[in-house]
Amino acid sequence: MEENDVVKTVGVGVISWTLAFVMARRIFCKYSFEFSNRLVSTAHATLAVTLASLSVQDWKCPLCPMASTSTPAQMQTLAVSLSYLIYDVVCCLFGGRVGLDNTVHHLISIAGITAGLYYQKCGSEMVGALWVTEMSSPFLHLREALKELGYRDTAVNLAADILFASIFTVARMVAGPYITYVTLSANNPPMIKAMGLGLQLVSAFWFLKIVRMMKYKLKKRTMTKHGINHASKLE
Numbered sequence: 001m002e003e004n005d006v007v008k009t010v011g012v013g014v015i016s017w018t019l020a021f022v023m024a025r026r027i028f029c030k031y032s033f034e035f036s037n038r039l040v041s042t043a044h045a046t047l048a049v050t051l052a053s054l055s056v057q058d059w060k061c062p063l064c065p066m067a068s069t070s071t072p073a074q075m076q077t078l079a080v081s082l083s084y085l086i087y088d089v090v091c092c093l094f095g096g097r098v099g100l101d102n103t104v105h106h107l108i109s110i111a112g113i114t115a116g117l118y119y120q121k122c123g124s125e126m127v128g129a130l131w132v133t134e135m136s137s138p139f140l141h142l143r144e145a146l147k148e149l150g151y152r153d154t155a156v157n158l159a160a161d162i163l164f165a166s167i168f169t170v171a172r173m174v175a176g177p178y179i180t181y182v183t184l185s186a187n188n189p190p191m192i193k194a195m196g197l198g199l200q201l202v203s204a205f206w207f208l209k210i211v212r213m214m215k216y217k218l219k220k221r222t223m224t225k226h227g228i229n230h231a232s233k234l235e
Contacts, residue, residue: 001075006117009076013083017044021091033095035148037088038141044084045137051077052131055123063124063179067186070116070123077127081134082113105202109133112195122192125183129196132171132179133203139164158221165214172203 017040024036055073056062070078089106116126143160151157183196 001070001072001079001120006075006079009079010083010086013080014087017084017087021087031148034097035145037091037095038145040091041084041088042138042141044081045134045141048077048081048084048130048134051080052127052134055127057124063128063182066124066182067122067188068124070120070126074123074127075117075120077130078113078116078123081130082110082117085110085113101202101205105199108195108198108202112192112199115189115191115195119189119192122183122186122188125179125186125188125196126192128179129176129183129199132175133199135171136164136168139167153220158217161214161217165210168210169207172200173207176200176203 020043021036021040024039025033028036028039051073055071055077057071058064085106089110092102092106113126116122139160143157143164146152146154146157146160177200180196180200184193
């Protein structure tokens with residue numbers, strides 16, 4: 001994939017994600033700015049996982065060949081995700097959702113993918129990392145969208161929370177460390193190694209927050225259930 005093709009893909013991608021957001025805002029005007037952005041984010045996560053899956057050269061060894069020249073399919077997958085990340089950074093600024101952890105995640109991801117596209121190397125490892133990081137994203141956005149749709153503190157919302165936490169844990173805390181180890185062990189550029197390690201550290205930080213969130217949700221659910229049962233006995 002030529003450099004001009006990468007730039008064109010990123011440019012068209014940024015415009016496309018922006019137009020998708022504008023359309024979502026027009027269609028779902030009764031809901032929040034963040035609701036529309038989450039719809040776009042869900043679309044990207046689904047597309048990213050699909051493209052990443054299609055770009056795998058050998059499913060018997062998904063990360064092979066390691067530290068190799070990226071294929072055109074891998075370059076395209078990374079360019080599409082880079083365009084989304086650029087869009088999302090701007091969208092977060094306009095939406096007022098600029099947290100430290102989210103900003104660090106965006107910067108690491110943008111720097112890492114840009115390095116991968118520049119060196120045209122480490123395509124297998126980077127596409128693998130993209131696959132595991134985006135696997136849980138639709139469920140993250142689902143649990144937040146359910147709250148806005150009026151399903152906060154319901155069994156449906158709790159099920160979405162558990163599903164998201166489970167997929168995140170397996171993807172980012174089981175598969176993620178292995179991909180990070182492979183990336184650091186192979187003969188990859190230092191910039192890519194640093195970004196891979198940084199992304200895993202952010203994932204670990206988010207994992208701790210998710211564990212605390214699930215403890216709180218399950219405890220709250222249990223207390224509510226017991227409170228209802230106690231009230232029924234009093235009646």
